[in-house]
Amino acid sequence: MRAWVPLTVALALFAFLLPSRPAAGQGREEKPAAPAIKQDVHFGAGSCASQACHGGSDATRAEYTTWVTKDRHSRAFTVLSSAQGQRIGKRLGIDPTQSDQCLNCHGTVGVEMAETFDMADGVSCEQCHGGAERWLGPHAAPGFKTKSSTEKARLGLTDLSTPAARAALCVTCHVAGPGRDITHAIMAAGHPPLVFEASHFLQSMPPHWKDERDQRAEHWLEGLKASAAASLGHVARMAARTSGIADFSVFDCYACHHPIYSGSVYEKRKPAGKPGDLALELSSLRVLIAAAGLDGIEFANAVAAPGAPSADLERQAKQALETVRTLTLTPNDVSGRMERTLAAIESGERTTTRTELQLWAMGAQALANNKKSDAYATALRSLDEALAADRGFRADACAQLVRALMAAGK
Numbered sequence: 001m002r003a004w005v006p007l008t009v010a011l012a013l014f015a016f017l018l019p020s021r022p023a024a025g026q027g028r029e030e031k032p033a034a035p036a037i038k039q040d041v042h043f044g045a046g047s048c049a050s051q052a053c054h055g056g057s058d059a060t061r062a063e064y065t066t067w068v069t070k071d072r073h074s075r076a077f078t079v080l081s082s083a084q085g086q087r088i089g090k091r092l093g094i095d096p097t098q099s100d101q102c103l104n105c106h107g108t109v110g111v112e113m114a115e116t117f118d119m120a121d122g123v124s125c126e127q128c129h130g131g132a133e134r135w136l137g138p139h140a141a142p143g144f145k146t147k148s149s150t151e152k153a154r155l156g157l158t159d160l161s162t163p164a165a166r167a168a169l170c171v172t173c174h175v176a177g178p179g180r181d182i183t184h185a186i187m188a189a190g191h192p193p194l195v196f197e198a199s200h201f202l203q204s205m206p207p208h209w210k211d212e213r214d215q216r217a218e219h220w221l222e223g224l225k226a227s228a229a230a231s232l233g234h235v236a237r238m239a240a241r242t243s244g245i246a247d248f249s250v251f252d253c254y255a256c257h258h259p260i261y262s263g264s265v266y267e268k269r270k271p272a273g274k275p276g277d278l279a280l281e282l283s284s285l286r287v288l289i290a291a292a293g294l295d296g297i298e299f300a301n302a303v304a305a306p307g308a309p310s311a312d313l314e315r316q317a318k319q320a321l322e323t324v325r326t327l328t329l330t331p332n333d334v335s336g337r338m339e340r341t342l343a344a345i346e347s348g349e350r351t352t353t354r355t356e357l358q359l360w361a362m363g364a365q366a367l368a369n370n371k372k373s374d375a376y377a378t379a380l381r382s383l384d385e386a387l388a389a390d391r392g393f394r395a396d397a398c399a400q401l402v403r404a405l406m407a408a409g410k
């Protein structure tokens, strides 16, 4: 698989948080709700593996081969038995290979599975393409390829042809989704943070499809939209679980986990609420609004006052979610708006979060045309270092480095 720096940076960012002892909440088994959508029966990747179907070795009919040999999704279940997976499980007091808390994203949960199905396949074909119950027969018959996506969707084959549809799928595991909410307890037990940018992640996945279109700007914006919607859904579901303060996973991690020192980013942040309020983690929404030139989604700067009723939070998040869902995005002038926003962060005019800067950095890479130059490589290295800095983290300096990366990538 292609080496890709920012994903490792995302992990390095939180390295200083990784626990050295069991975290609070140990032993509590919380059952996530099953995914809301009724899905067709899943048959398992084995049904796709034959050489005549998707298990070929050349460029055609090799989708299974690509997935099983190169794609990390085929190992999503296996990592639950890795040292890191077992450590997380031990801290939570669960067996990760048996618990829906992990299998909801690393395996399959909440759908009917045929006898041929093997959980060890991890994130397999049907997690992305839909349970094969109704399409397995028809899709092998002559003429299927020429059917429209709508006709295929009627048979339960998920339409992944547009950037919006793809992003909507990826975020259900890479951000959050119904029945797929990662909790603060799982994070505190040592789970890597989930930071998603559609263009990068699509490029990092070993492709088993042909796509000649250059839709990076669309992927970047639709990915932000899907991530923003997924984060808002996560806030609403987590708020609905309690009348007290929502699960810490809905807040900006650095609202609590940050060093306090003169000049730290939080001193300058001027959050919207009262001092001591908790900022929600809605960086993707804030970036979306700036990158797409939108306004009017006031919830982007939302905070929760400790002690405020969760019901209010749930209602407001659902309202904002409706607004986000109806947005139509055009990628014109994305770079221009990006540059102006970054300049405003650099000058201190615009407040920001660390995750927001990570998303801007990923956007700059997604949109870069020339990644081969030495100047680009140098700019990327400096940016990675600045983003991963713990005590010395500076939002204005990072914004400047993102702009330098954009210039080098032109």
Ligand code: HEC
Residues within 6 Å of the ligand: 007, 079, 080, 082, 084, 085, 086, 088, 089, 092, 096, 101, 102, 103, 104, 105, 106, 172, 173, 174, 175, 176, 177, 180, 181, 182, 186, 191, 192, 193, 194, 195
């Ligand atoms: C909301 C979906 C979700 C849930 C729930 C979830 N994970 Fe993950 N997990 C992911 C994603 C997505 C990644 C890959 C993150 C990345 O690289 O950007 C991941 C990565 C990991 C990794 C690192 C894998 C590697 O190759 O380095 C481990 C280990 C892991 N998860 C274990 C667990 C365990 C144990 C649980 C249950 C307690 C769990 N996960 C629950 C989505 C989830």
Ligand code: HEC
Residues within 6 Å of the ligand: 045, 048, 054, 063, 064, 065, 067, 068, 073, 123, 124, 125, 126, 127, 128, 129, 159, 160, 161, 162, 166, 208, 209, 210, 211
């Ligand atoms: C993580 C999600 C994911 C998984 C897992 C996955 N796919 Fe896909 N697949 C995609 C996406 C995204 C596309 C591109 C869709 C498009 O262009 O309409 C795609 C496209 C395809 C295509 C169409 C190829 C083309 O060029 O039009 C086939 C066939 C396919 N996948 C088969 C499989 C098989 C077989 C498996 C399991 C071995 C699998 N996929 C696993 C996401 C996934």
Ligand code: HEC
Residues within 6 Å of the ligand: 007, 072, 073, 075, 076, 077, 079, 104, 105, 106, 123, 127, 128, 166, 169, 170, 171, 172, 173, 174, 200, 201, 202, 204, 205
């Ligand atoms: C059913 C849940 C699920 C869905 C849907 C899903 N993923 Fe993943 N993805 C995972 C898990 C879990 C991992 C971690 C696997 C591991 O590290 O072993 C992962 C890992 C990855 C990685 C490797 C990350 C790294 O750190 O190198 C990429 C890239 C990726 N996914 C892209 C995508 C894209 C693009 C889509 C949408 C087309 C998608 N995924 C849809 C669960 C999912």
Ligand code: HEC
Residues within 6 Å of the ligand: 014, 017, 018, 019, 020, 021, 022, 023, 024, 184, 187, 188, 189, 190, 193, 248, 249, 250, 251, 252, 253, 254, 255, 256, 257, 278
């Ligand atoms: C509302 C405050 C708050 C927020 C927001 C918050 N945490 Fe925590 N976190 C805590 C507390 C309190 C602990 C337990 C601290 C301890 O054990 O010393 C903790 C523990 C942890 C630990 C274990 C650290 C250790 O040394 O045991 C990790 C890792 C962690 N959090 C990650 C995150 C991530 C990632 C996020 C964002 C998704 C986040 N936290 C958001 C308050 C918060």
